[in-house]
Amino acid sequence: MFKAYHRNGRLAFIPALPVGRRRAGFPAILMNKFVWTKEYELGVGVIDDQHKHFFDIVNKIYGLLEDKNTKDDDVRKVVIELMDYAYFHLATEEKYFAQFAYSDIANHMKYHTDFRIKSSEYLERINAGGADMPALLLEVDDFAKNWLSHHILVADKAYAPFFQAHGLN
Numbered sequence: 001m002f003k004a005y006h007r008n009g010r011l012a013f014i015p016a017l018p019v020g021r022r023r024a025g026f027p028a029i030l031m032n033k034f035v036w037t038k039e040y041e042l043g044v045g046v047i048d049d050q051h052k053h054f055f056d057i058v059n060k061i062y063g064l065l066e067d068k069n070t071k072d073d074d075v076r077k078v079v080i081e082l083m084d085y086a087y088f089h090l091a092t093e094e095k096y097f098a099q100f101a102y103s104d105i106a107n108h109m110k111y112h113t114d115f116r117i118k119s120s121e122y123l124e125r126i127n128a129g130g131a132d133m134p135a136l137l138l139e140v141d142d143f144a145k146n147w148l149s150h151h152i153l154v155a156d157k158a159y160a161p162f163f164q165a166h167g168l169n
C-alpha cells in the first residue's frame, strides 16, 4: 500500500506505515486521523485547548500526505506551523511551571527541548533543499503523533493536579 503526492511534476511514492501501530501501554495511534479522546484531557482548559489545536495541525499533515496535489511549499509551511505552535505551547506550560514552582520542571523541560531540537532539524533539512519531501513529511507525521501522544499522556498528565491545585482548571 502506498501513499503518494505529486512533487515537481512527478509522482513521489512513499511506503505507508502499518495501521494501528502502538507502543505497550498506550492507545493505538492509527495512521489516519489523530483522534482526540477523553484520555488526553488534563482538566486544565487552556492547556487542553492548545493540545487540541496540535491535533488539528497533525491532521492537516495527514491531509497533505493523502493529497496528490501537495506541493513542497505546503510541506514547508505545515512544518513551520507545527514548530511555531509547539514553541508557543511549550512556553505556555513553562510559564506556569515557573509561576507555580513546579518541582519536576527540569525533567519536563528535557522533553520540550527534544521537541524543539527535532522540529528545527526538520525545518533545516527542508531549507537545505534536496530533501525527499513526502518521506520527510511522513517522518514529521510519525514523530509528532508519537511525541504528542506520549508526552500528553505521561508528562503533561503528571502536572495536571498540580496546576489545578493552583486554581488553573
Ligand SMILES: [Fe+2]
Pocket: 051, 089, 093, 152, 156
Ligand atoms: Fe503539552
Ligand SMILES: [Fe+2]
Pocket: 093, 108, 112, 151, 155, 156
Ligand atoms: Fe509538556
